[in-house]
Amino acid sequence: MIKHIVMWKFKEGEQENMMLFRERLLALKDQIPEIRAMEVGVNIKPSERSYDAVLVSEFDSMEALKSYSVNPLHKAVSDFCKTIRTNSVSVDYEF
Numbered sequence: 346m347i348k349h350i351v352m353w354k355f356k357e358g359e360q361e362n363m364m365l366f367r368e369r370l371l372a373l374k375d376q377i378p379e380i381r382a383m384e385v386g387v388n389i390k391p392s393e394r395s396y397d398a399v400l401v402s403e404f405d406s407m408e409a410l411k412s413y414s415v416n417p418l419h420k421a422v423s424d425f426c427k428t429i430r431t432n433s434v435s436v437d438y439e440f
Contacts, residue, residue: 346381347404351435352396359429363387363398366429369422370400376418379409396434410437 355363367385374383382403388395404410413419426433 346440347407347410347437348440349400349402349404349410349435349437351400351433353398353426353430354432355397355430362425362429366422366426367398369425373418373422377413377416379404379413379416381405396432407437 364387367387370385371383374380380402382401384401385398386401387398391397404413
């Protein structure tokens with residue numbers, strides 16, 4: 346199994362779009378079969394060193410993660426995110 350974690354920092358004034366992004370991202374769980382589990386959290390204790398939101402998702406394999414990453418539905422949500430974020434980081438690991 347693969348755990349895929351992504352964190353984002355969003356531009357000032359993008360709170361409403363951040364929540365829209367969260368909704369669109371969570372909707373992918375029912376649209377992309379490779380996703381085994383997914384949760385998206387919004388930071389409740391922001392600080393200088395923290396990120397605004399996080400995705401924690403699970404996939405059966407790296408191939409399944411790759412399939413998800415190139416899926417047009419995912420790409421559309423990702424493209425929207427790129428217009429409202431300032432930074433992102435990610436990590437993938439086996440568990």
